[in-house]
Amino acid sequence: MSGLEPIxxxxxxxxxxxxxxxxxxxxxxxxxxxVVKRDREALDFRDGILDRRRVDRDLGVGIRALVGxxxxxxxxxxxxxxxxxxxxxxAVLAAKATAATARQPVVTxxxxxITYETPLVRDPFTVGLDEKVAPFAAAHDVMxxxxxxxxxxxxxxxxxxxVWLFTSGGGRGHQRQVLSGGGVTALAKHGDDVQxxxxxxxxxxxxxxxxFEVFDDLDLPGEAQRVADEAVALTRAExxxxxxxxxxxxxxQLSLQIHESVGHPTELxxxxxxxxxxxxxxxxxxxxxxxxxxxxxxxxLTADATTPLGPGTFGFDDEGTPATVTPLVERGxxxxxxxxxxxxxxxxxxxxxxxxxxxxxxLPIVRMVNVNLEPGEGSLADLVAGVDDGVLLDVNKSWSxxxxxxxxxxxxEIAYAIxxxxxxxxxxxxxxxxxxxxxxxxxxxxxxGPEAWQMWGWSYCGKGDPVQLMFVGHGCAPARFxxxxxxxx
Amino acid sequence: MSAPRPTVFDRAATDDIIARTMARRxxxxxxxVAFTGREVATMRLAESRVVxxxxxxxxxxxxxxxxxxxxGISTTTDLSDDGLAACVREAEAQAxxxxxxxxxxxxxLSAPGPSREAPSWALDADTAWLDGETKARWLATALxxxxxxxxxxxxxxxxxxxxxxxxxxxxxxxxHQGSYADLALSALERPAGHRASAYRATYTARVDAGVIATMxxxxxxxxxxxxxxxxxxxxxxxxxxxxxxxADLLLWLAEIGFGSRAVEDGTSFLAERFGQxxxxxxxxxxxxxxMPYGVGVPSPFDAEGQPRQRVSLIEGGVxxxxxxxxxxxxxxxxxxxxxxxxxxxxxxxGARANHVHFLPGSAGVDELVGQLDRGLLISRFHYVNxxxxxxxxxxxxxxxxxxxxxxxxxxxxxxxxxxxxxxxLEAFARIPAGGVGxxxxxHTTFDGECFVCPPxxxxxxxxxxxx
Numbered sequence: 018m019s020g021l022e023p024i025x026x027x028x029x030x031x032x033x034x035x036x037x038x039x040x041x042x043x044x045x046x047x048x049x050x051x052v053v054k055r056d057r058e059a060l061d062f063r064d065g066i067l068d069r070r071r072v073d074r075d076l077g078v079g080i081r082a083l084v085g086x087x088x089x090x091x092x093x094x095x096x097x098x099x100x101x102x103x104x105x106x107x108a109v110l111a112a113k114a115t116a117a118t119a120r121q122p123v124v125t126x127x128x129x130x131i132t133y134e135t136p137l138v139r140d141p142f143t144v145g146l147d148e149k150v151a152p153f154a155a156a157h158d159v160m161x162x163x164x165x166x167x168x169x170x171x172x173x174x175x176x177x178x179x180v181w182l183f184t185s186g187g188g189r190g191h192q193r194q195v196l197s198g199g200g201v202t203a204l205a206k207h208g209d210d211v212q213x214x215x216x217x218x219x220x221x222x223x224x225x226x227x228x229f230e231v232f233d234d235l236d237l238p239g240e241a242q243r244v245a246d247e248a249v250a251l252t253r254a255e256x257x258x259x260x261x262x263x264x265x266x267x268x269x270q271l272s273l274q275i276h277e278s279v280g281h282p283t284e285l286x287x288x289x290x291x292x293x294x295x296x297x298x299x300x301x302x303x304x305x306x307x308x309x310x311x312x313x314x315x316x317x318l319t320a321d322a323t324t325p326l327g328p329g330t331f332g333f334d335d336e337g338t339p340a341t342v343t344p345l346v347e348r349g350x351x352x353x354x355x356x357x358x359x360x361x362x363x364x365x366x367x368x369x370x371x372x373x374x375x376x377x378x379x380l381p382i383v384r385m386v387n388v389n390l391e392p393g394e395g396s397l398a399d400l401v402a403g404v405d406d407g408v409l410l411d412v413n414k415s416w417s418x419x420x421x422x423x424x425x426x427x428x429x430e431i432a433y434a435i436x437x438x439x440x441x442x443x444x445x446x447x448x449x450x451x452x453x454x455x456x457x458x459x460x461x462x463x464x465x466g467p468e469a470w471q472m473w474g475w476s477y478c479g480k481g482d483p484v485q486l487m488f489v490g491h492g493c494a495p496a497r498f499x500x501x502x503x504x505x506x
Numbered sequence: 507m508s509a510p511r512p513t514v515f516d517r518a519a520t521d522d523i524i525a526r527t528m529a530r531r532x533x534x535x536x537x538x539v540a541f542t543g544r545e546v547a548t549m550r551l552a553e554s555r556v557v558x559x560x561x562x563x564x565x566x567x568x569x570x571x572x573x574x575x576x577x578g579i580s581t582t583t584d585l586s587d588d589g590l591a592a593c594v595r596e597a598e599a600q601a602x603x604x605x606x607x608x609x610x611x612x613x614x615l616s617a618p619g620p621s622r623e624a625p626s627w628a629l630d631a632d633t634a635w636l637d638g639e640t641k642a643r644w645l646a647t648a649l650x651x652x653x654x655x656x657x658x659x660x661x662x663x664x665x666x667x668x669x670x671x672x673x674x675x676x677x678x679x680x681x682h683q684g685s686y687a688d689l690a691l692s693a694l695e696r697p698a699g700h701r702a703s704a705y706r707a708t709y710t711a712r713v714d715a716g717v718i719a720t721m722x723x724x725x726x727x728x729x730x731x732x733x734x735x736x737x738x739x740x741x742x743x744x745x746x747x748x749x750x751x752x753a754d755l756l757l758w759l760a761e762i763g764f765g766s767r768a769v770e771d772g773t774s775f776l777a778e779r780f781g782q783x784x785x786x787x788x789x790x791x792x793x794x795x796x797m798p799y800g801v802g803v804p805s806p807f808d809a810e811g812q813p814r815q816r817v818s819l820i821e822g823g824v825x826x827x828x829x830x831x832x833x834x835x836x837x838x839x840x841x842x843x844x845x846x847x848x849x850x851x852x853x854x855x856g857a858r859a860n861h862v863h864f865l866p867g868s869a870g871v872d873e874l875v876g877q878l879d880r881g882l883l884i885s886r887f888h889y890v891n892x893x894x895x896x897x898x899x900x901x902x903x904x905x906x907x908x909x910x911x912x913x914x915x916x917x918x919x920x921x922x923x924x925x926x927x928x929x930x931l932e933a934f935a936r937i938p939a940g941g942v943g944x945x946x947x948x949h950t951t952f953d954g955e956c957f958v959c960p961p962x963x964x965x966x967x968x969x970x971x972x973x
Binding site: 213 | 553559563566578603604637638639642677690692721855894897904927946971
């Protein structure tokens with residue numbers, strides 16, 4: 018595959034100006050136009066061969082129009098002059114529908130002129146297929162050679178998202194984000210039991226904002242032997258005895274814990290009750306801001322749209338707010354929200370630059386950027402040394418959390434037993450742990466240091482109604498939590 | 507049915523897009539062009555306001571090219587001549603690259619299977635083109651009534667027209683247009699989500715003001731009855747699940763059990779168990795995209811243009827069949843069933859059962875509740891996940907919106923949320939005689955799938971944690 022052609026600036030400008038004229042003419046007082054092009058390549062591997070390759074190009078225009086204090090949105094990929102004008106008029110009609118019941122004033126934003134591009138060592142869209150296949154073929158060869166392994170799977174994803182953003186006030190932005198990553202999974206069967214182990218994490222693997230060079234760090238062939246051995250061992254492992262234990266979450270599982278129990282409840286639209294129709298609300302009501310003790314004093318969490326490698330890093334969000342850094346939890350206290358401009362204004366705060374849309378057809382909504390757990394000190398071994406009776410849990414297998422983001426239950430691929438400050442070598446299958454968010458984070462007794470801190474990417478975060486998928490990042494180092502309920506299914 | 511109205515993606519426009527794509531064929535033995543169009547009007551409610559409204563016109567072309575047994579797949583929304591040409595070029599280049607590796611799994615395009623026509627009610631023009639002004643008018647009384655009662659009304663009211671067309675050099679030539687309304691209403695005490703609430707939803711080809719009024723009144727009344735929810739002990743509870751709760755479970759059974767990839771990988775609860783009892787005898791599940799009970803949103807053919815066949819998944823508790831696309835059928839040595847998923851969905855992975863029906867029994871909801879000495883009436887679940895132990899279909903999830911304690915067959919009071927964790931196959935085996943309800947409801951998911959479910963009575967569902 019050759020490199021990707023950018024959207025011609027003249028075309029983007031022509032489409033945007035046509036949309037702005039049509040929307041203003043139809044009654045809008047302010048208009049934002051996004052011209053978006055996404056290119057994706059997805060590779061699925063099965064037992065050492067490339068099983069399926071899909072290439073997807075997505076090009077269209079999204080228009081957000083403001084009438085009174087109501088926003089309306091329309092997206093179209095019918096890019097004729099008439100097609101774009103019709104969409105602009107549709108956005109105005111939609112805005113009139115929301116304006117009729119709007120209660121909060123909307124202030125139009127200042128101008129901006131921002132460009133951003135993911136720093137790449139190797140643009141994945143210039144890398145040949147053979148080179149993309151090679152690490153998976155090598156990893157699968159290792160896995161399939163292990164007695165008891167019944168299958169090897171792998172996925173790779175490469176994504177480029179280019180956005181031109183124009184506003185009727187003269188704002189202008191252009192950015193291109195590139196994501197690359199993947200992972201491998203070994204399946205093992207023994208009797209009626211089927212177990213899996215994945216590296217570096219399950220589902221899509223680890224997808225980061227970077228070029229093909231991420232595969233050097235992923236080292237999938239190097240991880241293959243361990244993954245395969247553990248998958249086989251799990252088929253003969255015992256379930257985890259139920260009880261209250263000290264738990265250490267390895268990085269990839271901790272990243273999902275952050276995602277579900279920190280990222281989503283700190284979304285300000287949820288706190289305002291505007292996400293009820295799908296995902297629910299949040300226990301972090303506005304009156305708890307700056308008051309609630311969310312976690313122990315070791316816990317510092319930050320929404321950071323500038324973190325290197327983070328899928329939630331960009332130059333500007335989808336309403337033109339420059340990327341910012343917003344503390345969410347400081348020394349355990351709840352101090353901030355993920356927000357866009359309008360929601361933040363209701364609290365008298367600046368936007369957290371977190372209004373994002375999956376693509377041109379979607380309305381921008383409050384989404385996570387990179388929500389990171391700041392590092393503590395020491396190593397994973399130091400955390401283990403502080404555990405009398407516990408488990409180290411690695412790689413997510415299932416996830417569920419209530420509509421206020423309080424009661425959660427996560428399943429992991431494996432639990433490693435810890436006794437007397439050391440890993441015993443014993444493992445348990447089908448482990449799950451359950452908790453209630455503030456109590457769980459309140460039990461955080463240690464976070465490993467910067468050397469153990471890394472970025473984890475999740476590219477299938479669903480939110481909104483109609484649902485949108487978004488790529489987000491969570492940087493963290495392994496962390497230890499006291500008095501956690503664990504068991505196996 | 508109302509008179510047809512103008513659409514961006516009518517038959518002529520669709521034919522033109524497919525013909526322009528086909529014309530670019532240059533280096534393939536066979537080529538398939540699939541077009542999907544969506545012309546939709548979305549509306550979202552919260553705090554008794556219209557908080558989001560939008561429109562989308564989305565046309566997407568997917569090309570599958572076959573060359574010497576190699577398969578290439580490419581998708582685009584760039585409908586210009588250059589964009590369509592690039593899409594074909596990409597698919598053909600992939601097919602050529604894949605060809606040397608195709609031994610033992612050579613791709614081919616299938617000839618059309620036996621046709622199944624969509625029912626005439628699949629397209630209701632009034633629903634397809636329902637505008638925001640009309641929606642707002644239909645909702646006005648409900649919004650006012652909820653505000654008057656101090657309740658917040660929330661929900662979604664999405665409507666639109668879906669177009670799907672598939673043509674191939676193997677002889678497939680399929681076209682379908684259908685309307686849909688994806689409607690959900692929640693009534694909530696404030697602060698919304700923190701106190702009592704009630705929920706109703708439907709996914710249907712036709713909607714009118716009466717549907718809105720009925721649903722709105724039902725959630726308003728139920729929310730009042732759900733005032734002041736109280737905790738109840740964890741453990742095993744006999745439960746009556748309303749259809750929305752059953753749909754959450756069926757969605758996950760489809761995800762982990764009925765799809766071709768799960769069966770091939772051996773992770774499905776049906777793998778190596780076809781012909782064996784996998785759950786209770788009162789459970790019969792079929793997948794049928796023609797929506798034989800006259801509810802839901804029909805889909806007569808799949809992403810390959812193959813007619814969706816009626817597939818018996820579980821019959822009287824015995825595992826019968828999974829679903830197949832052409833490729834999984836070739837691997838399994840059987841006929842395809844018309845369940846190819848859309849390759850444009852990045853997470854798509856093999857054939858999927860998208861229209862699962864739990865075949866109804868004869869009991870009304872009141873009769874099911876009347877069988878509870880001490881139990882729970884559950885309106886729906888929240889955040890069900892079925893990945894815990896797929897071979898046993900172990901799932902977890904939480905109560906959401908108006909669950910009631912029932913004693914002596916009578917509803918007493920609302921209960922606070924708590925989490926269940928249980929094998930759903932084993933739970934379904936605890937459906938007693940007379941435990942399958944009569945009245946079916948259609949519910950949808952993120953991807954426009956449609957699950958048709960009755961209410962169920964289940965003995966001893968395990969609740970494992972609370973707040």
